Amino acid sequence: MKISHLLVADVDSTLTTTEGIDLLAGLAGTGPAVTAITEHAMRGELDFEASLRQRVATLRGLPVDAITQAAAAVQLSPGARQLVAALRAEGWAVGAVSGGFVPMVAPLAAALGLDFFRANSLEVDDAVLTGRLLGPVIDRAAKAAALLEWAGQLGLGAHQVAAVGDGANDLGMMAAAGLSIAYGAKPVVVAAADHAISGTLLAALPILRAFAAQSNQTGG
Numbered sequence: 001m002k003i004s005h006l007l008v009a010d011v012d013s014t015l016t017t018t019e020g021i022d023l024l025a026g027l028a029g030t031g032p033a034v035t036a037i038t039e040h041a042m043r044g045e046l047d048f049e050a051s052l053r054q055r056v057a058t059l060r061g062l063p064v065d066a067i068t069q070a071a072a073a074v075q076l077s078p079g080a081r082q083l084v085a086a087l088r089a090e091g092w093a094v095g096a097v098s099g100g101f102v103p104m105v106a107p108l109a110a111a112l113g114l115d116f117f118r119a120n121s122l123e124v125d126d127a128v129l130t131g132r133l134l135g136p137v138i139d140r141a142a143k144a145a146a147l148l149e150w151a152g153q154l155g156l157g158a159h160q161v162a163a164v165g166d167g168a169n170d171l172g173m174m175a176a177a178g179l180s181i182a183y184g185a186k187p188v189v190v191a192a193a194d195h196a197i198s199g200t201l202l203a204a205l206p207i208l209r210a211f212a213a214q215s216n217q218t219g220g
Contacts, residue, residue, distance in 0.1 A: 028061075165183070
């Protein structure tokens with residue numbers, strides 16, 4: 001089947017109800033420290049990259065096997081599996097882009113049958129986390145870049161690409177897409193999005209179908 005459209009979704013608190021860093025911090029015993037750093041970031045005292053690096057630093061010494069345990073605790077959002085299955089059956093590609101971590105997002109992507117995913121890489125030394133990241137951080141700009149890269153690989157224009165997310169880190173990719181959907185989102189994201197939904201991700205399906213039908217008729 002020819003790919004006609006692309007949906008790019010955030011992961012933590014969008015495709016899933018869980019936050020990967022919180023699951024790992026719970027196993028590392030650093031939950032309160034991570035919460036405090038997150039609160040600083042929400043007050044605008046830290047940008048996303050600085051906040052993420054500080055939170056990851058609290059995971060230093062955590063055995064790498066704990067990542068598998070954390071990944072097993074990831075919970076899909078209501079309707080996530082059904083939405084992805086329905087879209088892929090209708091000629092959509094679906095990608096996930098996350099400020100979380102590859103070892104947790106990769107199993108999720110495989111389980112959902114996603115076409116693409118991108119997330120941060122955790123540095124490991126001697127089977128424990130070093131508290132550092134490898135490579136560039138997946139921030140707002142990187143999420144938008146991933147959406148455009150995947151669209152380009154598929155030969156799709158913005159009028160054939162949709163994005164769904166919940167936080168400020170998703171605003172770049174939502175602006176780059178032809179359609180943006182806020183899911184259970186922060187007020188700033190709701191205000192910026194074309195549509196806002198809550199409860200179940202399946203609520204996005206009629207919106208995405210209408211978007212696809214319109215783009216097929218107009219060609220942009």
